[in-house]
Ligand SMILES: Nc1ncnc2c1ncn2[C@@H]1O[C@H](COP(=O)(O)OP(=O)(O)O)[C@@H](O)[C@H]1O
């Protein structure tokens with residue numbers, strides 16, 4: 001059994017994989033990382049241990065220490081997954097490839113290995129990331145990460161308005177095309193900004209390309225995207241990419 005871990009700035013996502021298939025997946029708030037061994041023990045078939053752990057972390061050293069601590073009783077040692085110039089058939093176009101968030105890189109690897117064609121890779125988490133994945137002009141059949149954007153996620157956007165103004169609440173409610181209350185104006189403003197950025201970046205892709213949408217805010221964002229956008233919701237896209245890397249034969 002292999003354990004794949006995606007530590008984001010809000011939640012730790014985990015997945016257990018065996019013989020190329022998922023046995024179990026789940027998510028924990030970062031304050032509940034100590035519950036990870038319990039969740040894993042419940043999901044692991046009796047008598048089975050972990051052969052390998054691949055750890056993708058953009059949440060900093062405290063979260064890394066909490067995860068390592070939680071896994072002491074189970075752990076064969078954590079392997080850190082980091083952004084590289086190339087992985088699993090995808091080339092990283094960042095000026096400094098290692099600067100790219102490891103979660104964005106894993107999602108791009110997952111996206112290419114699922115789609116094998118250009119796509120927009122959107123992750124609506126603590127931050128909203130919108131990444132353009134093309135076919136590599138230098139290596140047909142391979143993916144090329146051509147660039148992408150980072151925006152505050154929905155909670156960060158509405159939280160910033162609340163914290164830095166006198167009159168704006170921490171808004172709740174539904175999206176409206178043309179809002180007529182303060183709450184609706186804030187919720188819809190944040191979602192219009194996010195959807196607008198997705199729709200603008202989508203112009204970088206050949207018409208008809210899929211838009212892969214994942215992350216805790218995916219359902220909410222999906223509801224206000226242009227219905228003409230070919231959205232495909234993928235739960236746990238980062239874990240899909242990590243699984244792809246873990247399934248590859250080790251380089252000698
Ligand atoms: N029910 C919900 N409705 C809207 N947004 C949500 C909901 N649940 C979570 N989110 C959003 O998803 C984010 C967490 O998603 P997640 O993918 O776990 O993020 P991360 O990878 O950064 O840890 C939250 O910051 C929030 O913006």
Ligand SMILES: CC(C)(COP(=O)(O)O)[C@@H](O)C(=O)NCCC(=O)O
Pocket residue numbers: 007008009010058099100101102103104123125126127128129150
């Ligand atoms: C952009 C991110 C904060 C997204 O994190 P998340 O919302 O998944 O918690 C993370 O991928 C990150 O720290 N990236 C490093 C900078 C970069 O990707 O350019």
Ligand SMILES: [K+]
Pocket residue numbers: 123124125126127128129215
């Ligand atoms: K994100």
